[in-house]
Amino acid sequence: MAADSSQSILVTGAGGFVGQALVRALSTDWRVTATDRAGLGFADLPGVTALPGDLADADLIARATAQPLDAVIHLATIPGGAAEADPALAARVNVAASMALIDAAAAHGNRPRVLFASSIAVFGDPLPPQVDDDTPLKPMLRYGAHKAMIEEWIATMTRRGAIRGLSLRLPGIVARPKGPSGMKSAFLSDLFHDLRAGRPICLPVSPQATCWLLSRRTLAGQLVKALALPEDPADTRLTLPALRVTLRDVVAEIARQTGADAALVSHAPDPALEAAFGNQPPLSTPRADALGLHHDGSLAALVAHALADL
């Protein structure tokens, strides 16, 4: 169990795919308060306090921030597809509740570290021939605009000295659980599940589609590392390093590691999904690289990490 002298951290969206791995990674060194509107299964983890509830509920934010926090990692979100389906809910959670959470965490005056899970969706589509730290934000999804707006709020609150904020733009994270996720990119994760299980799968993007991918375990490591990065109030936005791969190569590598038949995979490209998730150009992240952040290193490692997590 974490010592009483350990630092306190709030994780929102802690019951989600990324949140679960993150809370486990944090629980050895931090006193973790974990919130989610879905179930929170951390009964086996001493030092973790589960606080179920909806972030759009002001009372939940008040309880989660009643004591000063040393850090907040804000993962909770209504993702891309779900945000298009319910714009009002998405604005309430992704924008209004996010602002309220940041303000409440700042109110104790102790300048907490705040990591915000932004998204490559801030870049929109079509993407320029190369994406780097200077690429302008042109979101097309509501979700991407919401993320860009909260990046702005984090930047302002950091300039004001209210928080020590950092927005980290996440690429596609694999392999998320099967089932409805509200994510338009869910097919990227379904591929791992179906191919390993020997089920045929038809992908809505072409074999030559290029994607930026990161495994959950590598992401959790980067988030923990980011808590201790040196602060730069002049620049509170980082695009996380990601491996750029073609779907063809991902399929071949899953087949190689699992013994599955790559011929189970077929393609029926959807132009909108191909544009949004299958046309990701070379990605350069010099600022994150210089800070020691990294992706999975190789396609073999990425696929191994993703398969080990299924």
Add this chain to the structure above:
Amino acid sequence: MAADSSQSILVTGAGGFVGQALVRALSTDWRVTATDRAGLGFADLPGVTALPGDLADADLIARATAQPLDAVIHLATIPGGAAEADPALAARVNVAASMALIDAAAAHGNRPRVLFASSIAVFGDPLPPQVDDDTPLKPMLRYGAHKAMIEEWIATMTRRGAIRGLSLRLPGIVARPKGPSGMKSAFLSDLFHDLRAGRPICLPVSPQATCWLLSRRTLAGQLVKALALPEDPADTRLTLPALRVTLRDVVAEIARQTGADAALVSHAPDPALEAAFGNQPPLSTPRADALGLHHDGSLAALVAHALADL
């Protein structure tokens, strides 16, 4: 009275200082729906429908957008000082209600023209040695961050083809009425009232303070003109031209035009106000200039316009 075939426009914040002049300017050519939470005194204007109510009330937005609108000019806001005093109210009106209004106006599918009154507060302080169309946004006030966030929403909704949006960044507008405005820059307007009335006034900035100013009547003209500007979905943000003047010169010109004694004005600079409102560098607005937008032209014209409006 405007013909039934005239186009329909919704003006929010229509009871405010800018809104009142704008509605009058629009009323000859447009069917205007005017909303404000404060009083709306347009009984003398045929073709103007007054719709009192609070924009943070979803029902008001629903009523204001029940019919398709050809255009919206969104002025309603909780300004700088008032937003710092009540952050939750400001987030509700400046961000949540603004997003909901834009979505509701877009929902008819007719791509309405949407002009958003943004602010030079998006640039923050200290300002760089020169401000132009490429100056990055670094708001320091909550109000400035809110404006930058809605600029992002307008840009996204325009890229999506839901609206034909344009965010116009307003400089200091003179001369607003005396009395509590919730604006940190209220002293710029009080100067006109007090000096003309022969009352002593102590300004919280130095004589050499430099400000970007625009008169209300010139602003109203620019907003009407902006309704018909050619669309550029790739760039939905414009900084309005403004006259850059020193307070010393403004005082001298008001004294010249009114016969008042400039010695009534004293200075007790407040460092925060001097930084935020008294240190405005040369302003270059080539994009707005190329579109035919303009400021008052001369200090004499600016002061004459402001005095005529008191």
